[in-house]
Amino acid sequence: MKRKILTKRGRKAYARRKVTAEPVIGQVKNTVLPRFSLRSLTKVQGEFSLACAVHNLKKLWKLGWELPSLAAQAA
Incomplete structure (x- = not known):
C-alpha cells in the first residue's frame, strides 16, 4: 500500500476515499447502528x-422530500 500511495494515481485514488464510502460508514456507525445485534454473516448483512x-x-427527510400522493399517481 505504501508503494501504491507514492504514485500519482495511487494518491488520487486514496484521496477519493474521504468523499465516497468512509463518511457514510462513519455516519451510520454514529447515528443508526453503533454495533451489530445479530450473529452470522447473513443476519449482519440484513441488519x-x-x-x-x-x-x-x-x-x-432532511431534504424535505415527500412521497407523491396517490391521487396524483392515479391521474
Missing part, C-alpha cells in the same frame, strides 16, 4: 442493509 436504508431515508 446493515436496514441501517443503510434508514440512513438514506433520514437524508431524504
